[in-house]
Amino acid sequence: MELYADRGFDQTTVAEIAERAGLAERTFFRHFADKREVLFSGAAELQDLLVTTVAEAPSSATPIEVITRAVVVAGEVLQVRRDFARQRHAVIAANPELQERELIKLATLASAMAAALRQRGVKEQSAALAAEVGVAAFKIGFERWIKDSDAGDLPRDIRESLDELRAVANGQ
Amino acid sequence: MELYADRGFDQTTVAEIAERAGLAERTFFRHFADKREVLFSGAAELQDLLVTTVAEAPSSATPIEVITRAVVVAGEVLQVRRDFARQRHAVIAANPELQERELIKLATLASAMAAALRQRGVKEQSAALAAEVGVAAFKIGFERWIKDSDAGDLPRDIRESLDELRAVANGQ
DNA sequence: TATCTGATGTCACTTGCTGACATAACCTGC
DNA sequence: GCAGGTTATGTCAGCAAGTGACATCAGATA
Numbered sequence: 001m002e003l004y005a006d007r008g009f010d011q012t013t014v015a016e017i018a019e020r021a022g023l024a025e026r027t028f029f030r031h032f033a034d035k036r037e038v039l040f041s042g043a044a045e046l047q048d049l050l051v052t053t054v055a056e057a058p059s060s061a062t063p064i065e066v067i068t069r070a071v072v073v074a075g076e077v078l079q080v081r082r083d084f085a086r087q088r089h090a091v092i093a094a095n096p097e098l099q100e101r102e103l104i105k106l107a108t109l110a111s112a113m114a115a116a117l118r119q120r121g122v123k124e125q126s127a128a129l130a131a132e133v134g135v136a137a138f139k140i141g142f143e144r145w146i147k148d149s150d151a152g153d154l155p156r157d158i159r160e161s162l163d164e165l166r167a168v169a170n171g172q
Numbered sequence: 173m174e175l176y177a178d179r180g181f182d183q184t185t186v187a188e189i190a191e192r193a194g195l196a197e198r199t200f201f202r203h204f205a206d207k208r209e210v211l212f213s214g215a216a217e218l219q220d221l222l223v224t225t226v227a228e229a230p231s232s233a234t235p236i237e238v239i240t241r242a243v244v245v246a247g248e249v250l251q252v253r254r255d256f257a258r259q260r261h262a263v264i265a266a267n268p269e270l271q272e273r274e275l276i277k278l279a280t281l282a283s284a285m286a287a288a289l290r291q292r293g294v295k296e297q298s299a300a301l302a303a304e305v306g307v308a309a310f311k312i313g314f315e316r317w318i319k320d321s322d323a324g325d326l327p328r329d330i331r332e333s334l335d336e337l338r339a340v341a342n343g344q
Numbered sequence: 345t346a347t348c349t350g351a352t353g354t355c356a357c358t359t360g361c362t363g364a365c366a367t368a369a370c371c372t373g374c
Numbered sequence: 375g376c377a378g379g380t381t382a383t384g385t386c387a388g389c390a391a392g393t394g395a396c397a398t399c400a401g402a403t404a
Contacts, residue, residue: 107271198353
């Protein structure tokens with residue numbers, strides 16, 4: 001992260017990262033599939049959190065309620081380390097390859113949530129759509145939160161995005 | 173496309189592509205930014221189509237109506253070459269790097285549509301959300317269409333996805 | 345015809361990433 | 375404690391993607 005933030009992602013070689021870490025270059029690739037993955041190792045935990053939250057929701061809840069709960073909980077967790085999230089976001093925003101990776105991670109989260117919904121008996125299409133909607137609202141709520149110069153409130157921003165998404169989808 | 177479809181994306185070298193095309197390897201990179209981009213050169217035209225459709229919609233239309241029209245029109249165009257779309261989809265589905273590229277292209281389309289909506293006076297957040305919703309419905313409609321063993325009807329599938337998205341978002 | 349421009353070729357080079365094999369650290373059972 | 379297995383790390387050679395610099399060639403234009 002330090003190197004990426006300082007000189008930029010492209011300008012940082014794996015050799016430099018390895019040297020800074022006191023390891024051989026080869027060892028880096030044993031810990032991370034590629035140079036980008038360093039910034040996305042946290043995605044697995046986030047996915048667990050989302051899936052667990054979906055799975056544990058009361059059976060009376062509708063798909064969108066379940067998804068809302070999940071992304072809001074994720075927001076609560078992310079919010080804790082705002083400075084880190086911000087720096088990471090800046091690094092990613094400066095590089096298209098990293099944005100690609102970010103997008104596929106989000107898509108993976110969506111499909112994991114969709115799978116968890118299907119487990120609850122939600123039908124295929126609805127599950128996929130609810131998950132996509134949740135991720136879209138999360139994404140836009142996250143961006144608003146990161147831009148906010150004050151402390152901000154990520155879960156609230158996510159909820160508001162979802163409300164506005166609903167309004168927009170209903171033709172308002 | 174032939175090479176990618178035959179031996180797979182990873183197993184195809186740029187040297188081979190260049191040879192098949194009767195060109196030097198260097199020349200390949202003057203036509204395409206990288207090895208993946210070959211499969212996404214059509215995205216620019218699609219973006220033009222979407223943006224134009226958004227811009228030309230009657231001023232009375234709501235954001236979601238405008239976006240719906242745009243993605244349906246895009247569906248009509250894509251539908252014409254179903255075999256090509258299918259083969260391309262299969263190649264992409266077999267390779268994570270290509271999926272990443274696909275996702276960033278879709279995200280680019282979404283943000284282009286959002287910009288076109290803002291041009292119409294739609295406020296920032298609503299524009300972004302409407303565009304995201306449109307792309308999500310397009311994506312899922314497209315997948316249904318591509319899986320369909322019959323001739324299928326892409327615009328219809330997209331519309332149905334949007335209807336179902338609305339139902340889901342409203343808590344059904 | 346002379347010249348200008350754009351597309352292509354050639355070459356050398358960096359860097360990401362992988363496979364194969366060697367070595368060191370660390371358990372685990374006895 | 376120690377023999378044997380497992381896991382993390384090092385070393386090295388090599389492939390393929392992508393880039394910069396310079397040369398060349400073909401067609402358009404004055």
